Amino acid sequence: MSTTVTPPPKKTNRLGLEVLSYKGSKTTLCAGCGHNSISERIVECFYELGVNPYTVAKFSGIGCSSKSPAYFLGMSHGFNGVHGRMPAIATGAMLANRTLLGLGVTGDGDTASIGIGQFMHLVRRNIPMIYVIEDNGVYGLTKGQFSATADIGSTQKNGAPNDLPPFDCCALAMKWGATFVARSFSGDKKQLQAIIKTAIVHNGLSVIDVVSPCVTFNDHLGSTKSYSYMKDHESVLQELDFVPAFEDIAVDIAEGEVMDVRMFDGSHLRIRKLGRDYDPTDRFKGLKALEEAEAKHEVLTGVLYVNPTKPTFFDTLNMADEALATLPQEKTRPSRETLETVLEELR
Amino acid sequence: MSTLEVSPSEPVSGPSGHTITNDFSIQVATVNGSGSQTANTVLMRSLFQMGIPVSGKNMFPSNIAGLPTWFTIRASKQGYIGRRKEIDFLVAMNPETAREDVMKLDRGAAVVYDEPLKLNALRSDLHFYPVPFDKLVVPVCPEAKLRKLVRNMIYDGVVAWLLSIEMEEVHKALVKQFGKKKAKAAELNWGAAMAGYEFASKTFTKSDPYRVERMNETAGKIIIDGNAACALGAMFAGVTVVTWYPITPSSSLVESLIGYLKRFRHDKETGKATYAVVQAEDELASIGMALGAGWAGARSMTATAGPGISLMSEFIGLGYYAEIPAVIFDVERVGPSTGLPTRTQQGDILTNAILSHGDTKHPMLFPCSPEECFTMAIEAFDFAERFQTPVFVMTDLDLGMNNWMADPFPYPEKPIERGKVLSGEDLDRLGGFARYKDVDGDGVGYRTLPGTKHPMASYFTRGSGHNDRALYTEREDDYIHNMDRLAHKFEVMRKHLPAPVVHQAENAEIGFIAVGTSDYAVRESCDQLRNEYNIHASYMRLLGYPFCEEMLDFIRRHDRIYVVDQNRDGQLLGLMRLELEPNLIAKLRSIRYYGGLPLDARTVTDEIIAQEGK
Numbered sequence: 001m002s003t004t005v006t007p008p009p010k011k012t013n014r015l016g017l018e019v020l021s022y023k024g025s026k027t028t029l030c031a032g033c034g035h036n037s038i039s040e041r042i043v044e045c046f047y048e049l050g051v052n053p054y055t056v057a058k059f060s061g062i063g064c065s066s067k068s069p070a071y072f073l074g075m076s077h078g079f080n081g082v083h084g085r086m087p088a089i090a091t092g093a094m095l096a097n098r099t100l101l102g103l104g105v106t107g108d109g110d111t112a113s114i115g116i117g118q119f120m121h122l123v124r125r126n127i128p129m130i131y132v133i134e135d136n137g138v139y140g141l142t143k144g145q146f147s148a149t150a151d152i153g154s155t156q157k158n159g160a161p162n163d164l165p166p167f168d169c170c171a172l173a174m175k176w177g178a179t180f181v182a183r184s185f186s187g188d189k190k191q192l193q194a195i196i197k198t199a200i201v202h203n204g205l206s207v208i209d210v211v212s213p214c215v216t217f218n219d220h221l222g223s224t225k226s227y228s229y230m231k232d233h234e235s236v237l238q239e240l241d242f243v244p245a246f247e248d249i250a251v252d253i254a255e256g257e258v259m260d261v262r263m264f265d266g267s268h269l270r271i272r273k274l275g276r277d278y279d280p281t282d283r284f285k286g287l288k289a290l291e292e293a294e295a296k297h298e299v300l301t302g303v304l305y306v307n308p309t310k311p312t313f314f315d316t317l318n319m320a321d322e323a324l325a326t327l328p329q330e331k332t333r334p335s336r337e338t339l340e341t342v343l344e345e346l347r
Numbered sequence: 348m349s350t351l352e353v354s355p356s357e358p359v360s361g362p363s364g365h366t367i368t369n370d371f372s373i374q375v376a377t378v379n380g381s382g383s384q385t386a387n388t389v390l391m392r393s394l395f396q397m398g399i400p401v402s403g404k405n406m407f408p409s410n411i412a413g414l415p416t417w418f419t420i421r422a423s424k425q426g427y428i429g430r431r432k433e434i435d436f437l438v439a440m441n442p443e444t445a446r447e448d449v450m451k452l453d454r455g456a457a458v459v460y461d462e463p464l465k466l467n468a469l470r471s472d473l474h475f476y477p478v479p480f481d482k483l484v485v486p487v488c489p490e491a492k493l494r495k496l497v498r499n500m501i502y503d504g505v506v507a508w509l510l511s512i513e514m515e516e517v518h519k520a521l522v523k524q525f526g527k528k529k530a531k532a533a534e535l536n537w538g539a540a541m542a543g544y545e546f547a548s549k550t551f552t553k554s555d556p557y558r559v560e561r562m563n564e565t566a567g568k569i570i571i572d573g574n575a576a577c578a579l580g581a582m583f584a585g586v587t588v589v590t591w592y593p594i595t596p597s598s599s600l601v602e603s604l605i606g607y608l609k610r611f612r613h614d615k616e617t618g619k620a621t622y623a624v625v626q627a628e629d630e631l632a633s634i635g636m637a638l639g640a641g642w643a644g645a646r647s648m649t650a651t652a653g654p655g656i657s658l659m660s661e662f663i664g665l666g667y668y669a670e671i672p673a674v675i676f677d678v679e680r681v682g683p684s685t686g687l688p689t690r691t692q693q694g695d696i697l698t699n700a701i702l703s704h705g706d707t708k709h710p711m712l713f714p715c716s717p718e719e720c721f722t723m724a725i726e727a728f729d730f731a732e733r734f735q736t737p738v739f740v741m742t743d744l745d746l747g748m749n750n751w752m753a754d755p756f757p758y759p760e761k762p763i764e765r766g767k768v769l770s771g772e773d774l775d776r777l778g779g780f781a782r783y784k785d786v787d788g789d790g791v792g793y794r795t796l797p798g799t800k801h802p803m804a805s806y807f808t809r810g811s812g813h814n815d816r817a818l819y820t821e822r823e824d825d826y827i828h829n830m831d832r833l834a835h836k837f838e839v840m841r842k843h844l845p846a847p848v849v850h851q852a853e854n855a856e857i858g859f860i861a862v863g864t865s866d867y868a869v870r871e872s873c874d875q876l877r878n879e880y881n882i883h884a885s886y887m888r889l890l891g892y893p894f895c896e897e898m899l900d901f902i903r904r905h906d907r908i909y910v911v912d913q914n915r916d917g918q919l920l921g922l923m924r925l926e927l928e929p930n931l932i933a934k935l936r937s938i939r940y941y942g943g944l945p946l947d948a949r950t951v952t953d954e955i956i957a958q959e960g961k
Contacts, residue, residue: 088635
């Protein structure tokens with residue numbers, strides 16, 4: 001007589017999908033690359049929140065970071081475009097189908113060097129999508145040249161110093177219109193998860209700058225984007241806790257210490273202050289704090305700014321609620337009478 | 348060209364005894380920003396309303412106010428609406444250019460001019476009509492600051508009297524021009540036109556031969572510019588995402604479209620827009636957005652001109668290689684670089700055919716009239732989705748920005764074709780798909796749209812090397828296989844473009860091949876060659892690229908083929924040379940004009956005569 005062993009039930013999320021459904025192909029990036037950690041966080045967050053992978057559209061530009069969308073959410077459509085111009089592709093796709101959940105993954109060269117113009121205009125339009133910058137300060141694919149987020153005075157692997165100041169993509173995003181702005185570190189699993197989950201439910205542009213060390217070209221002593229530099233200079237603003245709408249946990253706010261931000265879909269972002277007086281709904285003070293931190297060679301991480309109610313670009317355009325791409329002909333081709341009206345005016 | 352029977356030295360005075368009816372061109376020389384556009388449009392429309400075939404060409408500077416502008420109106424009982432080189436009737440309002448404008452005229456031409464300019468002292472072989480505009484404008488326009496704008500309407504009245512244009516038609520045109528909302532402005536302008544008419548009738552004795560007479564050749568026709576016609580075509584094609592960056596001469600295409608979309612493309616129940624229009628930060632962004640939208644399944648478009656085309660180059664290569672539909676309206680202007688932004692040229696033919704690095708090829712459509720702007724815009728959207736590739740609609744400044752007399756547009760009877768798009772149900776039935784696999788033998792794979800609810804729907808679009816399943820590859824065989832399929836797809840397109848328009852002349856040794864707005868000059872030139880030189884020429888107008896099979900037969904049927912290009916380097920000819928057999932190339936000759944004005948028949952005819960050695 002044989003005994004049958006029932007295998008333990010497979011772990012699934014609220015859609016009944018396993019985590020495997022959120023994975024992509026095997027990474028081809030270097031072992032230890034911060035970008036791989038970010039890919040893992042994306043897989044976890046989309047799985048845990050039970051996001052339908054069919055509704056996600058992934059976008060990227062060119063570079064190591066831009067390869068990574070192949071390594072997560074394999075059941076989502078992806079578009080690896082041209083260098084620095086991912087915002088345009090993403091904007092067009094989101095206009096065509098506003099029901100998509102847009103997820104852009106890009107790098108510091110793609111965003112702050114060749115793509116700074118498109119990045120700024122994406123920010124200005126507040127397109128509802130997630131924009132992750134995998135920020136390592138160098139061009140990995142072309143072997144270690146500086147990008148425009150490299151700090152002044154930091155050096156290349158060969159010792160050559162950077163003599164220009166960096167763009168702070170978070171400060172730019174806060175100043176010019178993004179409605180959820182955060183900075184994190186690829187090594188901080190918990191913080192990055194809370195930030196990504198908040199971005200998933202945010203109705204507006206989320207800019208997430210993640211310091212993500214390049215182990216091959218920028219993890220040395222002169223680097224300000226290395227694992228060891230972050231260990232010494234990261235200044236964590238808050239402890240973050242994301243409570244999704246579907247968990248329906250009554251929110252009780254501890255006096256003074258915890259700030260609760262209600263997101264568009266009813267989820268909550270709970271922000272526990274760590275002895276600092278930082279209000280992420282106050283843009284002006286936030287920008288000041290970034291300036292002060294830079295002077296002290298500190299890297300502020302956490303939620304820098306959140307505004308869950310500002311109108312998005314779709315609102316500004318008064319666009320139909322359904323996807324424009326698949327509107328039926330009755331809605332997109334005006335009538336015979338309309339043509340006759342127009343022609344009569346031209347006679 | 349004047350048929351006045353006088354010798355060059357003989358002064359012209361008094362009635363010449365014969366008339367030239369409905370066959371002349373009027374040139375109005377003004378300063379831009381002076382409101383002359385209204386006066387000129389009213390003049391042109393008055394002739395149109397009298398049933399006379401008419402065309403209007405605006406030669407304007409790249410400037411907002413203060414520089415010379417010329418507007419030429421041609422009336423032609425034969426129905427020639429291309430530019431006529433010779434000016435028969437000049438209205439000289441601009442002191443800066445008046446002298447040169449007068450000196451360029453053929454003898455026997457008529458000149459209406461601002462009296463203080465004393466132009467009658469310049470020549471004795473023209474018919475002069477001095478008008479004291481400043482004096483006449485005072486009583487009809489008490490408000491001094493408006494006089495500059497109203498002043499020009501006076502010449503409409505003067506010209507109406509001199510050419511026998513019916514004043515009721517001038518009035519009707521004015522009312523149409525100003526619309527119901529600006530009735531007061533229309534009244535003010537009408538007073539000015541009447542003042543001019545009365546002054547002329549009291550003062551002048553008509554001595555020039557030019558006049559108009561009512562015809563019935565414009566009934567049912569419309570007046571529209573090519574940009575507005577393209578815009579209407581796009582709206583009736585069901586465009587949903589429009590992204591653009593302002594650039595002369597294409598801006599008014601999208602501006603017209605915005606106007607039409609606001610009126611006719613809002614959901615009746617919700618009031619919401621069934622479209623999105625985005626003014627992008629530059630042309631890199633506008634084409635990027637159009638491709639992003641096309642990828643996600645929208646009917647997307649952008650409109651631009653030469654400098655924008657240069658900027659779009661990289662993205663167009665992505666569109667070709669990743670196989671994404673989009674329609675690009677290229678309203679060509681004079682290059683290179685900034686060039687002459689407000690002059691016309693067919694300057695982008697060769698560039699667009701192979702735009703972007705690597706081996707790329709792009710289909711182009713060449714409308715020549717507002718009707719074709721409308722129908723080809725619709726065809727372009729169907730074609731882009733059918734073949735999953737960027738498509739260029741090639742117009743130019745002449746077609747795009749000038750007002751044309753046109754036949755009314757036919758309502759599109761064919762349902763909108765969205766191409767090979769698989770739904771979730773299709774995927775259930777098929778059990779999956781390979782994005783770039785040539786299943787049907789036409790080189791076109793099946794695609795899915797992001798948002799398709801099916802576990803097998805997704806694929807990864809990239810501009811890097813990819814195989815049938817859209818997976819990254821650097822393999823030699825994968826690369827070659829994919830590039831060969833793209834080449835095959837281009838071959839299939841050949842058979843699906845609109846057929847050329849052919850005028851076959853009997854026993855013709857020579858033939859013309861041309862595209863777009865060269866049509867008007869070439870057709871008129873064919874008549875000139877036959878009537879004046881007894882040369883019979885056939886003519887094929889191509890409507891699309893890649894070239895069609897019929898073109899090869901046309902070349903074979905003739906001894907010599909004149910390829911007409913509105914550019915310096917013979918771009919259309921160059922493109923033919925790239926693709927044709929040597930024995931056919933040997934038959935090709937080139938006629939090129941690149942001065943920035945619309946091509947005229949006489950230039951073509953003179954060139955043929957020179958090259959034919961007649």
